[in-house]
Amino acid sequence: MLRIIIDVLIVVGAFFALAGTIGVMKMPDTFSRMQASTCITTMGVIGVCLGALLYAIFIMGSPSTAVKVGVIAALVLTTNPVGAHAIAKGAYQAGIRPEKRMETDDYRRDFDE
Amino acid sequence: MQKTRFPAVVSTFIVSYAFWILLTWSFSAQELAAGAVVSFLVALFSARFFIHERSFWLFNPLRLLIALFYWLGVFMVELFKANWDMAKRCFGGCKKVNPGIVKVPVDLKSDYAQAALANSITLTPGTITMDIAEEDGQTYYYIHWIDVQKPSGKEAGDAIKGTLEKWLRRVWE
Numbered sequence: 001m002l003r004i005i006i007d008v009l010i011v012v013g014a015f016f017a018l019a020g021t022i023g024v025m026k027m028p029d030t031f032s033r034m035q036a037s038t039c040i041t042t043m044g045v046i047g048v049c050l051g052a053l054l055y056a057i058f059i060m061g062s063p064s065t066a067v068k069v070g071v072i073a074a075l076v077l078t079t080n081p082v083g084a085h086a087i088a089k090g091a092y093q094a095g096i097r098p099e100k101r102m103e104t105d106d107y108r109r110d111f112d113e
Numbered sequence: 114m115q116k117t118r119f120p121a122v123v124s125t126f127i128v129s130y131a132f133w134i135l136l137t138w139s140f141s142a143q144e145l146a147a148g149a150v151v152s153f154l155v156a157l158f159s160a161r162f163f164i165h166e167r168s169f170w171l172f173n174p175l176r177l178l179i180a181l182f183y184w185l186g187v188f189m190v191e192l193f194k195a196n197w198d199m200a201k202r203c204f205g206g207c208k209k210v211n212p213g214i215v216k217v218p219v220d221l222k223s224d225y226a227q228a229a230l231a232n233s234i235t236l237t238p239g240t241i242t243m244d245i246a247e248e249d250g251q252t253y254y255y256i257h258w259i260d261v262q263k264p265s266g267k268e269a270g271d272a273i274k275g276t277l278e279k280w281l282r283r284v285w286e
Contacts, residue, residue, distance in 0.1 A: 019200035020238075026207040031241070035212075035259045036203055038238040043196040046189075064138035071135050081235035081242075088241045088257060098212065106216040106265050107243060107255045 002058055006051045013047025020044065029098030030091055034084060041080045049073035117157070121164035124171060126156035128163075165224050176284055183280045191275060192237060199238035202259075213261040214243065217270040219252045221278065226285040227252065233277050240273055 016039050023036020049069050056066040092107065133148035134140075170176065202209055221227050231242040234256060244255045256273060263269045 019203040023203035081232040104213040
């Protein structure tokens with residue numbers, strides 16, 4: 001029973017990672033691709049780490065592994081948005097624009113010429 | 114750049130020592146002593162980046178409980194809904210996108226709360242915070258939104274932030 005729960009959690013994580021990967025391949029412009037990649041680092045990491053956490057506690061019986069898995073999840077979730085934010089802003093300021101016009105673009109209105 | 118203050122060093126030391134214990138997870142005297150020395154050095158050099166305002170806001174148990182409830186409860190629900198929406202978009206051939214950058218007013222004052230809200234928004238699939246600007250005492254976020262439903266302003270802010278802002282205000286203000 002426990003094994004089934006663990007497997008389901010890992011499969012859910014892999015499912016969202018697959019969705020994010022398809023998004024990275026097929027989205028039309030740079031910023032939308034970045035949006036899709038967030039799927040991988042949130043639900044993908046949470047699902048797999050939750051599964052690994054349960055596995056470490058109940059099947060391996062090793063608290064040190066469980067704590068490390070928790071720390072990995074927490075660190076990925078706190079450091080990822082800083083990088084995503086920096087990449088998005090840097091890409092925009094380096095002059096990368098989507099081919100199709102954006103619906104609204106207040107950033108250009110306030111900061112560009 | 115701030116000067117290093119002693120209370121800030123103490124609270125940074127406690128946080129880094131807790132991280133050391135979590136990472137090693139062994140309680141022999143040698144490990145603990147080495148961890149104390151390393152954490153003190155780290156705290157000495159990084160306290161001025163880590164602590165900006167009150168030094169011991171982190172150790173108020175009520176705030177910690179609310180923060181824990183926010184990250185594990187409120188935020189996880191929002192995260193799952195946004196992820197599901199994004200997964201449907203990706204498997205549907207990536208045709209239903211309507212991207213744009215909106216400007217949203219934010220009422221939080223504390224640095225920590227603003228950073229936490231910006232990170233929460235970035236972590237949710239579908240929205241990325243690109244910049245923070247201040248005009249006439251009002252803070253604005255520039256947010257890239259994959260499916261723009263409303264023009265810039267308060268309504269777009271309610272659609273993006275949901276209840277997150279209310280909870281972060283309870284934690285930090």
